[in-house]
Amino acid sequence: MSTLVLSFLLGFLLLVQHSKQSVNKEDSGPVSPHRIPMSIGGVVDTSSRVGKEQKLAMEMAVHDLHQLSTGSELVLINLKDSYGNSAQAAYAAIDLIDRKHAEAIVGPLTLHEASVVRELNNVTKDIPIMSIAPIPPISPPLLPPQPPSFIQMSNDLTTHMQCIAAIVGHFRWRKVTAIYEQSTSLSTDSELIIHLSDSLLAVDSVIERHTAFPPISSLTNTRNFIEEELKKLRSKSNRVFILIQSSLDFAAILFEKAKQMGMMEKGYVWIVTDDIASLLDSVDPSAISNMQGVIGFKTNFIDTTESYRQFRLRFRRNFRSEHPEEEEHSDPSIFALRAYDATLAIARAMQISQGERNSKGLINHILSSDFEGLSGRIRFNKGQLSELPIFRIINVIGKSYREVTFWSPLFGFSQDFIKRVGMKMRVGNGLVGELGSIYWPGSDQSVPKGWSLGEGEKPMKIGVPARGAFNQFVNVNYDPSRNETSVTGFSIEVFEAAVNRLPYDLPYVLVPYYGSYDEMVAEVHNKVCLSFHDTITYIRYQ
Structure with missing residues (x-):
């Protein structure tokens, strides 16, 4: 077992023990099976921007449901902070179920965390857990089996x-x-x-x-x-x-x-x-x-609908009130929209169940969801978003x-x-549907080659015959006044054109060679330089 898993289990067991002690101290007796209202438990990480957004979105979802469906089954949401810790997130789910009597959990819990919770607390095995965490691309046998109670409100990475x-x-x-x-x-x-x-x-x-x-x-x-x-x-x-x-x-x-x-x-x-x-x-x-x-x-996601505009307006107002330091940056992200839709799907399923305390029935109602949410179409297939x-x-x-x-x-x-899909958009100077004009680092519009000389690396040496018989193909001139050597000719132009068409950068230097062709080939063999001597020779003698 890996060190990470051992650390997780050790920390989690300590938290569970603390939870049991707290329950014994605070709970005066067994909870009535007919308790009302129904309760959703929300796990969030308020140390992150995403967690702050998700917390507010979950609260807004329950509030909006009550506004739209007066007289229906009352649904409450209780939130607990994970502080960005995996063990704490799993403990939070257990605590919400044990102490707040949550009948469903929503939050960024992974399948691994949910599986550990199920193993360590039998009470939670049928409680639906709606995960709004991205689905990691993990293959068996590393991926634990997905129980019916674990529902993923996200897409595969x-x-x-x-x-x-x-x-x-x-x-x-x-x-x-x-x-x-x-x-x-x-x-x-x-x-x-x-x-x-x-x-x-x-x-x-x-x-x-x-x-x-x-x-x-x-x-x-x-x-x-x-x-x-x-x-x-x-x-x-x-x-x-x-x-x-x-x-x-x-x-x-x-x-x-x-x-x-x-x-x-x-x-x-x-x-x-x-x-x-x-x-x-x-x-x-x-x-x-x-x-x-x-x-x-x-x-x-579609940000032009009236429902999104109204949500955005209220979200910005509430977010600024709770986090005044974020006043200039209060727009909801896709992570807030997913949290809102996930909470709404659970709350609607609870209302459909009409107060029945049946976890399996609640799971089926959630998986039967089919509505247009703020983040897109909410439908499930095999416990995951189908879209x-x-x-x-x-x-x-x-x-x-x-x-x-x-x-x-x-x-x-x-x-x-x-x-x-009926979308219209303006793409600057680019083409709709294609990657058009991109501004790259350095305000450059030419596509980077993706490769250049690293520190300590030297450009490739290309040997050229300095005493060729046909100067129109390769011509080497030395200017003593400027101490510079220029290499020109048809073969050089062909070589440079080919290099320019490469999908990566190829730094090189042309090195005039004054020896014989045989000696030049020997230099290539000894890796002193890389020569296009054969190509040049072929062109010359045609």
């Missing part, structure tokens, strides 16, 4: 890896560097790398290296640690960096240091995934200025970002897809 691969393949980058912040939940982060690698292979690309950062909460000197790791990456030749998993706080520091170290200049590529791109509306202008030229993707996600490709520029196009697992970067 495999689609995120496929979207990354689609972007990489579109620009023909052959190698990438993957970066991620290790999760604080009981999960297998390495599976992200495995699935990203599989997706990249489909577009003839590979992960050259990957760097895992500890959770930001575990670092004592975060900025220095990140700077040292970035120095290692900067010394290598690859310039395509993909941040596949990160908290908002970690990403802000990462890009701050990257900019200070010259890693946000021309030639670099940075790609962020949904967990950062969907929160860009809530970051400070200083963070946006550090991310100029970054591209990414965010889960699409495949649609992503908006974004490009950070100026004080915010612009939306470039859409991508979907079924249609890719497709204009036909946009027509089919």
Whole structure:
């Protein structure tokens, strides 16, 4: 058993023991089986921006349900903070069920955490747990079996890896560097790398290296640690960096240091995934200025409906009231919308059950949900959202970002897809349905090659015959007054044209060779230089 699992279980057992002691002290007797109202337990992490949004969204969902359905079964929600800790999240679920008599749980619990809860507390085995955490792309036997009571209000992260691969393949980058912040939940982060690698292979690309950062909460000197790791990456030749998993706080520091170290200049590529791109509306202008030229993707939702506009208006007002320090950044993200829809689905199912205390019946009512939520269509298939996600490709520029196009697992970067779903959008100078004009780091509009000389690396030496018989093919001239040597000719022009068409940068230097052809070939064999002597010779003698 891994150290992470052992640590989790040890911490969890201590928390459960504390919970039992608290229950014995505070509960005066058995709870009536006919208790009213029905109760939802919400687990949130208020130390994060996402958790703050989810907390408010859950409360709003229950409030809105009562406003729309007076006289129906009363539903309450009790919230408990996980403080960003996996063991604490599982303990919170147990505590809400034992002490608050929650008949359903909603929150960012993973399948691993829910499975541990079921193993350690038999009471919870039939209580529905609605997870709003992203589904990690974990394959058996690492993935525990999914019980009927565990319902996932999110999509598989495999689609995120496929979207990354689609972007990489579109620009023909052959190698990438993957970066991620290790999760604080009981999960297998390495599976992200495995699935990203599989997706990249489909577009003839590979992960050259990957760097895992500890959770930001575990670092004592975060900025220095990140700077040292970035120095290692900067010394290598690859310039395509993909941040596949990160908290908002970690990403802000990462890009701050990257900019200070010259890693946000021309030639670099940075790609962020949904967990950062969907929160860009809530970051400070200083963070946006550090991310100029970054591209990414965010889960699409329809933000033009009247229901969303009304929700956004109330959410902004309530969020500012609870978090005045966030006054300028109070728009709800997809994570808030998912929490709202998940809570609403549970509350509606409770009302349909009309007060019956039957967990299996409640699970069936939840799985039968079919309504248009704020985050999209809410339908389930085999315990997961049945609708495949649609992503908006974004490009950070100026004080915010612009939306470039859409991508979907079924249609890719497709204009036909946009027509089919009836969407209209302006794409700047680009083409609708395709990746158009992107502003890359360094305010550059030319697509980066994705590769350049790393620190300590030398350009490729290309040997050219200095005493060729046909100067129109290769001509070497030395200017003693300027101490410069120029190499021109038809063969050189062909070579340069070919290099310019490569999908990556190829630094090289032309080295005139004054010896014989045989000696020049020997230099190639000895790896002193790489010569296109054979090609040049062939052209000359035709």
